Amino acid sequence: MVHVRFEGRSYDWTERELNITAALSDTEIRARLAGRFDVGVDRLKDYVIDRTAGGDLIVRPEAVYG
Template sequence: MVHIRFEGRSYDIAEPQLGVTTGMSDTAIKQRLAQHFDVSQDRLQSYVVDRRPSGDLIVRPEAVYG
C-alpha cells in the first residue's frame, strides 16, 4: 500500500494501481504519483518517501521544524 499526503488530503493507493514495484527509486515512485494525480513531477520534488518494515510506503511533504 502507498499512503500519500498530498495537498492536505490523505490517500491510500495499492501499488499495482500505480505501477509501483519493490526496489523502485524514490524518483520513480514520485513520477508514478505525479502521473496518478495528473500534476508535474516538480510538485512532488520536496516530498519524502518512507519505506516501512511492513513493505508499505508513506509519501509526505518534508517536515520542517522550528
C-alpha cells in the same frame, strides 16, 4: 499499500493500482504519483518517501520544524 499525503488530503492505494514497488527509486515513485495526480513531477520534489518494515510506502511532504 501506498499511503500518500498530498495537498492536505490522504490517499491509500495498493502498489498494483499505481504500478509501484518499494524497489523503485524515489524519483520513479514521484514520477508515477505526479502522473496519477496529473501534476508536474516538480510538485513532488520535496516529498519524502518512507519505506516501512512491512513493505508499505508512505509519501509525505518534508516536515519543517522551527
